Amino acid sequence: MLSQYGPILILIALVLGFAAGNLVISELLGKKTSAIGKADAYECGMGSIGNARLRLSIHFYLVAVLFILFDVESLLLIPWAVSAKFFEAQGVGGIVFTEIVGFVAVLGIGLAYVWNKGGLSWDR
């Protein structure tokens, strides 16, 4: 079973080597010059003001949390998705599906709640 993943390890080594090799070669071969203001962050040619460690809009946080919730719930559907046909062949498809309907309904109610609370509106 695990030997299925062997070729992927070879690919990982190749890809990491390719990416790291390119960066190192370019770092070694590229020219190096310095000038006043060259290492500043780019702000359309003006001198940069402050740094970019700013406070973020709460929306980004909310999106991240919602993503975790829905992603975990979708992940829990994976075992059912893979074996839905098997359940049907065993004659218990309807029962298992009813349970999944209950589970997805919770997901749906959650979505409706967030929607109603305005959590999905970016301009609020």
Add this chain to the structure above:
Amino acid sequence: MEDFLVILLKVAAIYGGVIGTAALYTLAERKVAAWIQYRIGPNRVGPWGLLQPLADGVKFIFKEELVPAGANKLLFRLAPMMSAVPAMLTIAVVPFAGDMTLFGVDTFGAIAKIDMSAFYVVAIGGLGVYGIILGGWSSNSKYSLMGGLRASAQMVSYELSLLLGILSIVVVSGSADLYDIVDAQSGAIWRWNAFQQPLAFGLFVIATFAETNRHPFDFAECEPELVAGFHTEYSSMKFALFFLGEYCAMIVMASLTTTFFLGGFEVPFWADAPWVIQLAAFGAKTAFFLFLFLWVRWTLPRFRFDQLMSLGWKVMLPLSLLNVFLYGALTSFGAFGD
């Protein structure tokens, strides 16, 4: 020993092929843009500009690697790798062709054949978001930060639709192995999932555009607002790696759309075609989606960011849930029983 050599050969051929395609794809992008805008496009380096990607690569290597003074040095250097590597790793399970015999060894047309390959691509492909957000944050530039944040919010939002689209395919195919999913679509052309599940197909294609930060959803870059978004501060090979990662991600997404919805390497009505023909069929179908990325880019205007988020959460997500629901019911009550 021979088995091992064949595996090495396959890894080298597939990886080389994808990198080569990505390089040619950068040229195709400029050529197609030029044709759509009634220009000629790059035509000086080699015949029809075919050596342009090579010239670009050499130029990238000899350009100066600039690290901004305020940047987080380590993460700034690692971020391009973290963005490019996951995109290149997802090609490991893409089935480019069916069973084949190479130098007397029976093998198959992918780097690896694993049971959960449909979810492997989501798991590994999803890691690409780290490179983008870390690249944006570690540059310590306001444009980069905004671009990185937008890109990550957009990618996670559309990943749900992508995952749910894959789920409904898995439900109907009864397996999460991409080879089984392709097998389930063999034979007649209407057995392709694009015809079986048109809603999932549409949602999946839209989600691939958002996942790869392409037009009309390219808020990660969005040059009139954010200069170049998360890679504003990047130069030289680090920039090139971000670029290569984006193009590899597009190639992977196009091949996944082909695999999930257009029957992968299957030739319609010719189930046991030789693997060279299957590879050609796969290439042709994938090339269509690769062209679609370019076509859409030079045709449609850009969305607004709040429109993008509402589309993702208020339209795509409920529709994808509904789709999983519908095909779950059909499968569970025996509509797809063979």
